[in-house]
Amino acid sequence: MTDEIVFYHNPQSRAQMAHWMLEEVGAPYRIVPISFEKGEHKTPEFLAINPMGKLPTIVHRGVVVTETAAIIAYLADIVPAAGLAPGIGDARRGAYYRWLFFGAGCFEPALLDTMLKRPPVERKSAVGYGSYEDVIHALKITLEKGPYLLGDMFSAADVYVGSQINWARMFDAPGLKGDPVFDAYITAITDRPAYKRVAAASQPA
């Protein structure tokens, strides 16, 4: 896997998660900085690549990949030597999919609804994520066994879901800060060299 990945990036965005993953796998990539202020994500050129006009977006071997979870899972697959996804046929692959999809389908909307103070829905049973509290509980009891979402194996699911937990804690989302389980988890994943490289690169000069 030597072909360069083109990475449309803005550090003030979900693209940080993809950046961390790019560093984890060590694949060659080239950053194309996208300024939200200048509206570079809504130009005809960029919309031709990602009609949503959103980041992160990557292009690899002529194929566009959007959606943070998909990008992260794709990167794990194209660099199997990085060991960030259980192989097909490995039972842990089920848990791996579970947490990636949970991150995109349950945790993210629960988090956004909570942070944006949207009124709670009346029919929790009809809402995919149930309630914010249910989502946090599901994460917590899994990480209690830990140390990672897949037990002993750090995976791309931790890059994705862990990034979301980390972000949520920075903005004081309920139930995540000052909790020993989440504290230990965040300490462990943010201690990774790839995470630190991206964090250092994102510091204002």
Ligand SMILES: N[C@@H](CCC(=O)N[C@@H](CS)C(=O)NCC(=O)O)C(=O)O
């Ligand atoms: N579902 C997408 C969401 C991507 C997204 O909303 N990105 C934001 C930045 S965090 C964005 O590009 N916003 C610019 C805009 O929509 O104008 C994903 O998971 O990657």
